[in-house]
Amino acid sequence: MSLSPEVTAKIDHWISKYPPERKQSAVMGALAAVQDDNGGWLTPELIDEVAKYLEMPAISVQEVATFYGMYEHKPVGKYKIGICTNISCLLCGSDDVVSHLEKKLDIKMGETSEDQRFTLKEVECLGACGGAPMFQINRDYYENLTLDKIDTILDELD
Amino acid sequence: MASIEIDGKIFEAENGQMLIEVADAAGIPIPRFCYHEKLSVSANCRMCLVEVENAPKPLPACATPIMDGMKVHTRSDLAREAQNSVMEFLLINHPLDCPICDQGGECELQDVAIGYGQDASRFAEIKRAVPSKDIGPLIATDMTRCIHCTRCVRFGVEIGGVKEMGAPGRGEHTKITTFLDAGISSELSGNMIDVCPVGALTSKPFRFSARAWELTQRDGIAAHDSLGANIHYHVRGQQVMRVSPKSNEDLNEVWLSDRDRFSYQGLSAEDRLLKPQIKVDGQWQETDWQTALQAAADNLQQIQSTEGASSLAALASGNSTSEEGYLLQKTLRHLGSDNIDHRLNQIDVSDQASAPLYAGFGQSPEAMENINSALIIGSNLRKEQALINHRLRKAVLKDRGLISEECIGDVWAVNPLDYELNLPLKGKLISTPDQTLSDLAGILKALQESGASIDAQTADIIASVDVNETQKAIAESLQAAENSSLFVGQLAASHPQFSQIRSLATQIAKASNSVLNYVGFSANHAGLSLAGVLPLGQAVDTAGLDANNILNSADIKGLVLLNLEPEQDAWNSAAVVDKLKQSFVISISPYASDAAKDYADVLLPSAAFAETSGSYVNALGQQQSFSAAVKAPADARPAWKILRVLANLLGLNIDYDNSAQITAELVDIAKQAGDIDNLQAASLNNLEMLKSGIQRIGERGLYHVDSVVRRARALQATEDARLCEAIHLSPAQAQDLQVFAGQSLKVKQDGNEITMQVMINAQVPQGAALVYAGTAAHSQLGGCYGVLELSA
Numbered sequence: 001m002s003l004s005p006e007v008t009a010k011i012d013h014w015i016s017k018y019p020p021e022r023k024q025s026a027v028m029g030a031l032a033a034v035q036d037d038n039g040g041w042l043t044p045e046l047i048d049e050v051a052k053y054l055e056m057p058a059i060s061v062q063e064v065a066t067f068y069g070m071y072e073h074k075p076v077g078k079y080k081i082g083i084c085t086n087i088s089c090l091l092c093g094s095d096d097v098v099s100h101l102e103k104k105l106d107i108k109m110g111e112t113s114e115d116q117r118f119t120l121k122e123v124e125c126l127g128a129c130g131g132a133p134m135f136q137i138n139r140d141y142y143e144n145l146t147l148d149k150i151d152t153i154l155d156e157l158d
Numbered sequence: 159m160a161s162i163e164i165d166g167k168i169f170e171a172e173n174g175q176m177l178i179e180v181a182d183a184a185g186i187p188i189p190r191f192c193y194h195e196k197l198s199v200s201a202n203c204r205m206c207l208v209e210v211e212n213a214p215k216p217l218p219a220c221a222t223p224i225m226d227g228m229k230v231h232t233r234s235d236l237a238r239e240a241q242n243s244v245m246e247f248l249l250i251n252h253p254l255d256c257p258i259c260d261q262g263g264e265c266e267l268q269d270v271a272i273g274y275g276q277d278a279s280r281f282a283e284i285k286r287a288v289p290s291k292d293i294g295p296l297i298a299t300d301m302t303r304c305i306h307c308t309r310c311v312r313f314g315v316e317i318g319g320v321k322e323m324g325a326p327g328r329g330e331h332t333k334i335t336t337f338l339d340a341g342i343s344s345e346l347s348g349n350m351i352d353v354c355p356v357g358a359l360t361s362k363p364f365r366f367s368a369r370a371w372e373l374t375q376r377d378g379i380a381a382h383d384s385l386g387a388n389i390h391y392h393v394r395g396q397q398v399m400r401v402s403p404k405s406n407e408d409l410n411e412v413w414l415s416d417r418d419r420f421s422y423q424g425l426s427a428e429d430r431l432l433k434p435q436i437k438v439d440g441q442w443q444e445t446d447w448q449t450a451l452q453a454a455a456d457n458l459q460q461i462q463s464t465e466g467a468s469s470l471a472a473l474a475s476g477n478s479t480s481e482e483g484y485l486l487q488k489t490l491r492h493l494g495s496d497n498i499d500h501r502l503n504q505i506d507v508s509d510q511a512s513a514p515l516y517a518g519f520g521q522s523p524e525a526m527e528n529i530n531s532a533l534i535i536g537s538n539l540r541k542e543q544a545l546i547n548h549r550l551r552k553a554v555l556k557d558r559g560l561i562s563e564e565c566i567g568d569v570w571a572v573n574p575l576d577y578e579l580n581l582p583l584k585g586k587l588i589s590t591p592d593q594t595l596s597d598l599a600g601i602l603k604a605l606q607e608s609g610a611s612i613d614a615q616t617a618d619i620i621a622s623v624d625v626n627e628t629q630k631a632i633a634e635s636l637q638a639a640e641n642s643s644l645f646v647g648q649l650a651a652s653h654p655q656f657s658q659i660r661s662l663a664t665q666i667a668k669a670s671n672s673v674l675n676y677v678g679f680s681a682n683h684a685g686l687s688l689a690g691v692l693p694l695g696q697a698v699d700t701a702g703l704d705a706n707n708i709l710n711s712a713d714i715k716g717l718v719l720l721n722l723e724p725e726q727d728a729w730n731s732a733a734v735v736d737k738l739k740q741s742f743v744i745s746i747s748p749y750a751s752d753a754a755k756d757y758a759d760v761l762l763p764s765a766a767f768a769e770t771s772g773s774y775v776n777a778l779g780q781q782q783s784f785s786a787a788v789k790a791p792a793d794a795r796p797a798w799k800i801l802r803v804l805a806n807l808l809g810l811n812i813d814y815d816n817s818a819q820i821t822a823e824l825v826d827i828a829k830q831a832g833d834i835d836n837l838q839a840a841s842l843n844n845l846e847m848l849k850s851g852i853q854r855i856g857e858r859g860l861y862h863v864d865s866v867v868r869r870a871r872a873l874q875a876t877e878d879a880r881l882c883e884a885i886h887l888s889p890a891q892a893q894d895l896q897v898f899a900g901q902s903l904k905v906k907q908d909g910n911e912i913t914m915q916v917m918i919n920a921q922v923p924q925g926a927a928l929v930y931a932g933t934a935a936h937s938q939l940g941g942c943y944g945v946l947e948l949s950a
Binding site for chain 2: 044047048057058059060062063065066067068
């Protein structure tokens with residue numbers, strides 16, 4: 001397996017932001033690009049490809065890919081809902097958000113719906129405490145959630 | 159300079175030193191797990207927290223630089239509470255399996271827990287468990303025991319030079335592992351066992367075989383390369399249970415190569431020779447020492463009187479002790495023959511009269527750390543002399559081995575293979591062995607063109623050589639650098655034009671004011687050369703035959719082999735076995751190989767490297783004496799004792815009570831020899847081309863260098879050993895021949911044909927093939943260099 005030209009172009013974009021001898025600084029951007037291209041998750045083969053492309057040890061790429069929560073190592077649904085359960089959101093009712101979503105989608109946290117549309121994931125603080133409780137669907141933030149608002153948001157997804 | 163106060167005492171310290179270094183130097187104990195004096199500071203275990211006055215909270219001593227006037231308390235209430243708390247935290251997930259853990263009794267965690275831990279755990283929840291991985295035949299893993307100090311990870315990055323271990327995951331989910339649980343390939347991997355402060359990484363060959371407190375520690379000298387690393391044998395009864403490094407900053411620092419660490423397994427090989435044997439009418443008969451030695455002496459004397467003294471010869475392995483070599487040559491010269499050698503790996507010794515007495519280092523390993531420009535000639539430096547490679551790596555990478563890989567020095571290579579080094583190469587000339595001379599001649603020519611003077615004969619021969627850009631750049635770099643060095647290795651030494659390579663390398667060194675280092679020679683090459691195990695010497699008028707000629711000459715009728723298996727050790731092993739069968743062969747060896755049983759006439763069981771006293775002289779000319787760590791098994795005896803009796807039976811009349819008396823004589827001889835000038839070489843003679851065709855590159859396998867290593871089971875199971883069984887072809891060459899990886903290929907050399915598996919290896923240049931020496935294939939094929947015929 002090798003990386004597609006579209007993906008390597010994106011990685012090159014990240015590489016160009018750093019000094020030439022500091023290619024490995026682009027590792028996070030590169031992993032994100034590869035993950036997007038692969039339907040939202042990473043395989044060991046892809047991690048190895050990124051390592052080769054950035055000329056760094058594969059284990060170092062794996063360290064990065066497993067340290068950060070936004071990299072997935074199993075297939076995820078079309079919509080990955082990352083629910084913040086840290087202190088601000090917790091105080092503002094993230095427990096209700098979680099139980100509502102679990103009930104509505106009939107899956108538990110960390111699981112993917114059978115139709116491969118939704119994945120529920122607990123995430124750490126996303127820096128939007130002012131709009132707590134909040135969640136993130138793929139790249140977009142949704143803040144000041146209420147149960148009605150959640151239903152509307154999900155209904156509007158295709 | 160700064161002055162700081164630790165526990166009420168004032169200490170002077172250098173600015174920038176870490177607190178823990180000052181405390182260690184003063185002998186003030188501070189507990190630690192992640193800190194290691196040879197590795198970068200990661201400060202992640204927090205065990206070394208101490209109280210610093212005016213700091214708001216305890217600080218890690220390993221990562222706190224000292225400041226003038228700093229007041230530190232290592233045992234105040236605050237410090238002790240911090241240390242006890244960290245200890246409790248680290249023990250939360252650590253299993254209580256010390257009784258079945260190999261580290262038990264020599265465990266840093268156990269030791270520190272005695273001082274700082276509690277007698278009972280307050281943790282009632284379930285401990286985490288981590289599956290163990292199979293990371294190869296040398297290191298056993300029990301990852302549940304891991305405390306994530308990351309010493310093994312940092313060792314890989316900073317010392318091993320390849321990052322194989324890593325710490326994927328985060329927080330409680332962190333696991334120390336390799337990528338996809340791959341095996342560890344580093345030639346220094348055994349050191350991870352030493353740096354691991356708990357029982358997570360332990361020695362696989364040693365596993366469950368002894369407890370630390372049953373072992374006695376004895377000193378020794380490593381027997382497999384010319385550095386002469388200092389080692390500890392850990393002995394139980396009369397068995398070497400394991401080997402670990404003995405710290406010696408001048409040589410091996412605190413490290414040891416895997417070859418030196420695990421070779422002890424060869425001591426307990428199945429084919430150990432336990433009793434003297436003589437061949438009677440083609441049948442082997444066990445006998446007593448007197449009968450066997452008398453038979454050996456009688457036969458040698460008979461050959462001497464019927465065929466003449468020049469039909470006698472002796473060969474010693476390059477890791478025989480100086481004392482053994484000295485007695486061997488004394489005996490042979492007493493009989494009137496100068497046919498004695500130990501340089502089995504060389505074929506071109508035509509310059510031996512003008513070359514330095516032995517091939518050693520021109521500078522200390524410590525001085526190598528200051529090299530700004532280095533040229534490697536014919537050497538797989540990383541594998542053949544791992545700890546010298548480590549010094550060079552330190553020299554060229556900024557921050558002395560810290561994670562920054564920024565280069566501060568240039569390393570160049572003239573090699574037949576594009577080796578995967580763990581240091582960045584500035585440039586390289588990779589070409590088939592028939593190009594080695596012209597590659598080097600170009601560098602010398604470039605030096606000449608920039609003003610260096612070279613002798614007329616050499617100038618004449620290289621006059622027609624064209625200089626390419628790389629050669630010019632190498633010449634400029636060597637010349638401009640303040641400290642430049644050449645490393646001439648094993649592939650150069652076994653090259654059929656070694657004397658010309660030596661001449662060129664020496665002149666390049668002189669013209670660029672560089673130091674010349676010979677690397678990859680056998681452990682006691684220097685000592686044996688000094689002891690006279692060479693066909694020429696001060697008292698010799700005409701040189702006797704060298705190793706290769708001894709093995710191939712039809713005139714040799716009687717031969718004494720010392721610790722040697724020519725069927726694998728010789729430059730051209732395939733040619734020698736039939737030849738040996740024609741001669742009367744006395745094999746003084748720890749082993750009785752099938753081949754030896756075939757060609758030998760008398761087998762005398764000798765002690766192997768840990769079982770004999772004696773001395774080695776390393777490549778720096780340092781004599782290092784050692785005593786036997788264990789007794790040789792059964793009837794095997796130290797070879798110097800065997801040779802003493804043999805010499806007396808032959809009428810030499812020598813009387814040594816112990817090997818130290820021989821050592822004393824050798825010290826005088828070494829003194830007379832004086833300092834060895836590495837920059838001695840004859841003028842260049844020719845730039846003749848080798849025979850054209852697919853060139854064999856006969857690198858000696860890392861774990862095939864001598865009879866002991868070849869029998870070390872764990873080393874033989876490594877990837878490095880496994881690679882040696884195949885024939886390595888470049889991708890283009892394989893395509894030409896229409897063969898694929900794993901397919902078998904007919905390989906023909908010198909009229910011998912064998913079948914080998916193909917391995918595609920991009921390091922091999924087009925027009926060449928790598929077939930390792932010292933291997934089973936080598937014994938059936940031909941010389942280390944030569945032309946191969948390949949057919950699918």
